[in-house]
């Protein structure tokens with residue numbers, strides 16, 4: 472694909488990784504980040520990704536960081552918004568974007584949960600608004616859910632999928648703008664049952680993690696649930712569903728056990744206890760293990776593609 476001008480709105484956790492990904496793919500990237508400290512830290516955070524991959528630091532010359540929206544998005548073919556997860560803020564940013572870019576510039580939101588249909592509801596050119604849900608960290612996790620809003624045109628969808636594929640991502644087309652899209656719905660269906668099992672005393676939280684990592688999780692990276700159903704047969708899948716589904720958790724809304732934990736200030740690693748207990752060392756070890764694993768996978772994928 473020819474080099475394009477790509478803009479990223481919000482240079483925080485997700486924004487800098489998204490910017491890196493496109494710079495590494497040879498595009499010219501403008502980042503708008505309003506917070507001075509965050510803006511100042513962008514080059515250092517980008518450099519740490521260079522070091523992580525062992526890439527050529529020269530690719531960072533493709534990235535310019537701005538304290539104003541207009542110069543960051545000037546002449547952009549695509550804008551990826553990665554600002555805080557608040558609908559009024561995202562609507563305001565998209566309204567400003569509409570005045571700052573060409574009518575056919577593609578406007579993508581990285582929202583985790585807010586439908587881009589809502590974000591773009593008051594715009595004149597709604598056919599160029601689309602959801603692109605990257606997973607954290609966006610330079611390491613391959614999936615991007617590309618969510619077609621009520622108004623997104625087929626051409627905008629096609630161009631967005633192509634840009635992401637060309638940058639080495641695995642884009643998937645989500646046909647309806649449902650809350651949580653696909654990935655978070657699946658992830659939270661699993662968490663919902665896990666929380667209910669621990670709350671009911673069936674096993675402890677550590678056991679849940681072992682069961683997932685050493686059982687279904689050990690094969691999930693190479694065998695999705697639909698393939699797995701086809702592999703064992705839909706007749707067996709139905710037999711199990713007949714016995715099991717009536718017994719699965721159906722608590723309406725978040726489980727009281729989760730609410731109790733949050734109410735008691737047990738928020739996870741940042742407070743030393745959540746479902747499990749953490750020290751700075753054990754929490755650091757989990758982060759380190761995750762980064763090392765994702766990096767290995769990302770490097771292996773780059774080799775396969777090269």
Ligand SMILES: NC(=O)c1ccc[n+]([C@@H]2O[C@H](COP(=O)([O-])OP(=O)(O)OC[C@H]3O[C@@H](n4cnc5c(N)ncnc54)[C@H](O)[C@@H]3O)[C@@H](O)[C@H]2O)c1
Nearest residue numbers: 481482483484485486506509553554555556581582583607
């Ligand atoms: N963190 C994750 O794991 C994750 C994963 C997928 C999607 N997301 C989504 O990505 C988006 C960004 O999340 P994040 O984790 O990078 O948050 P973040 O807080 O790290 O970054 C957001 C950045 O936007 C900046 N900002 C604030 N107001 C702005 C404005 N008016 N215009 C431009 N920038 C502005 C902030 O200064 C901040 O640097 C959210 O919608 C979030 O739901 C996050």
